[in-house]
Amino acid sequence: MDNRRGYLDLLEEILSNIPSTAQSIANSFVAEHRRLESCPIVTIASYDEAALIRSQAKPQMDSRSIKEVLEQANGIFSNRIFNNHPRFFGFIPSPTHPLTLLGDLLLASKNPHAGSWFQSSGPSAIETGLIRWLAELAGLPADTAGGLFVSGGSMANLVGLQTARDQMLGEEWEQRARGTIYVSQQTHSSISKGLRILGFSNKQVRKIKCDENFQMDCSDLERTIEQDKEAGLMPFLIVASCGTTNTSSIDPISNIHTIAKAQVPPLWVHVDGAFGASVLLSKSHAHLLKDLKHADSMSWDAHKWLFQTYGCGMALLRDRRHLLQSFATGAEYTRDAVDSGDFESPNFWNFGPELTRPARGMRLWFSLQVLGLDAVGEMIDHGFLLAETVEGELRKLDGWKIVSNAKMGIVCFRYEGTGKSVEEWDELNAKVSGICIRENKSAALTTKLDGRTVIRICAIHPEMSVEGMKEVVRSLDEVARELAAI
């Protein structure tokens, strides 16, 4: 009984500290956000620091004060990339809107089990409505489309790829062994990972060539499908990208769709829109995505260009019944039981890989409701402007080559003068990136395009100014010229 008393005392102490601590965390967060420009962009723990942090992982027997643990946590978290820094341009940055702090807190405070309608009817109704609206934006048929919120693009792609496998190849290994899948040289690695999870080997995946705009080459696609059919294989799935990670290129989805549906039987078209699909909400550029309507399935991340914290993506299906056919389990739940009622009051555990799942969609809902579509649209359009600013500024300068034009927030370029080998210029560009990171001027990482090292900027931060982008270009140019002169 003493122990019980002790536990309840501890609980009471914690409860009484929660509101002020929440405010204090929020205060620090807002203060940090206001001085984000001067924060370090990239901090990596040294070997020794990492060893020290690892040693702090194990809990002690006794309780500790919240304040003390918070301070320790702040030290640990400082060893990270500030993904929401206006001058972080690597991978796909995560310029979360500060508002997400409240949406996340709200969800944590309610913590519904959003796997079943019984447990989470309110949040599930919002998620249902939100998914339908997003599917409608993409141009998918309102009467059949559906989907669910998942932890991100990898899971959303997995859901799409699995429904494709199950609808097109059935359950037999013999069929599946003959299936072939068409991706491009620029397709995201989560697709090959997803296919591997689903049982496909690399030998079944065809990497279709890209043209000079890093878009899938449809002639190569058609030719390769034809060859595979002649070899007795079963082409069943084309994965198109809407916003590749390297260059933000959009594959020719309409042509791909035509090719896919001209086959007998028609091929499935999955669109990886993890990054690009958010442009559907832009005010000036949504037309770029008019061909998304051809997707049989698609992925879309809210934790990229919809400004959410990590762990929020969407899988959308042209025909929501396919989700049930791939993911519904339980003896009491048979395929025959699928009727329209299930989609009005869905058990999301029958729609995807997870049984227990947080109501991730409520976080996106909260942000969209407060910000409104006008603001969100402008925030997205601003990314176009930032990348175009980089391209425009670079074109005014000698020595810079635009390797991939500004497209949907991403631009790739390379400094290349005379008197050095291409390999030496590769090295120089990598050094330019590294020096600017070390000096905290910007974190524009490098990637490889057509075998050459290029500097890549993904600039989608709504708070980054055009003047700030010009300054970033100036500093890259300065460093490049200094190095080139050596």
Place this chain on the structure above:
Amino acid sequence: MDNRRGYLDLLEEILSNIPSTAQSIANSFVAEHRRLESCPIVTIASYDEAALIRSQAKPQMDSRSIKEVLEQANGIFSNRIFNNHPRFFGFIPSPTHPLTLLGDLLLASKNPHAGSWFQSSGPSAIETGLIRWLAELAGLPADTAGGLFVSGGSMANLVGLQTARDQMLGEEWEQRARGTIYVSQQTHSSISKGLRILGFSNKQVRKIKCDENFQMDCSDLERTIEQDKEAGLMPFLIVASCGTTNTSSIDPISNIHTIAKAQVPPLWVHVDGAFGASVLLSKSHAHLLKDLKHADSMSWDAHKWLFQTYGCGMALLRDRRHLLQSFATGAEYTRDAVDSGDFESPNFWNFGPELTRPARGMRLWFSLQVLGLDAVGEMIDHGFLLAETVEGELRKLDGWKIVSNAKMGIVCFRYEGTGKSVEEWDELNAKVSGICIRENKSAALTTKLDGRTVIRICAIHPEMSVEGMKEVVRSLDEVARELAAI
């Protein structure tokens, strides 16, 4: 430029509101927690209410005040089961410790990309240390064990099952088509879902009989493996449960391990410890889990009996290299590159299905640090006491049959008198559960055991009192007697 000004004004207004709103959400949360006993346990939106909520999913063009959206959100969230209600006993309840509100808020405020070391070295060092400590608790070999935090048991099981597939059957469809998997009649549905994702058909899964204690029958297991081998199939994986959802039974893992490893080649043993593995942290019952040390892979949920909010589970592997062999992608990352250094500074995107992932482990770390192991151990032990209290009270009463003894927080029972058919008693027990839910006395759902409807109580709430549990039993008994008398 006007629009830009408008956006920045909106941002400023939101920023200035964040700390007070965070405090206000936390205040409501604490107030609700203090009166949790009197809150409705189960609230389900009616058809009309759900339609209304769905219609509120779509955002408007204009921004709205945070306060207004919060109020609307509270209304929506009220349509849920309070999984953290002390008298919610269905599924596995989620008696989150209130402290998790702060851990979740903290993580949201930092939002590291915990897929790679480069982006998240501090949090990744903690996750690495925490995973190792948890694996050590389970008895897995410290020099080889590893794992990662995932969104929950379904994903953790998927990770374990995939490593089993890849290690035991290789990449060829012919081999995989011959693979057979052994689960029990009480195995959780996430296992069959996971196997389906991985490409296995139901025909490859053997449901081994359970004995009267709902544990896998090892004679049936051995016999079935033998039959499959004689039929030219390739038994490769046994899934044992540590805490089945229905009865919290633990399969005879040691015997299963002996059988598995006596085969040529030896079979893989995956343990589903999503619910039960947390007992490793109990002060008085950890010995029940001494056989976890035999697992080749295991799942473990922190959002069940470690009191975290949803979206936090662990996949643990006896040999962490197997994770890389199943999940590492990228041309630059080959299998040959696997050396010990990678495990000191891991890229978790090479350990599991997700590329982008939140640093889920930091939430568990925060709770464990503040509470300390003494408190957590007592919180877990308390669940044993609560279920035992139910069993003890029921045994004093006429008409109640204990169908499954109190085991690790779960007890199943049934009211059955004379003068009715078993089917009628089935119906009566379901009604007892339903009436107690409607009257907000308790939410003890029903399940099927040996074909009969039983009432099931999973009682793991650290704040539920023994006296409260006795009252729950009294009210169930009262309702049952009234119905039986009709």
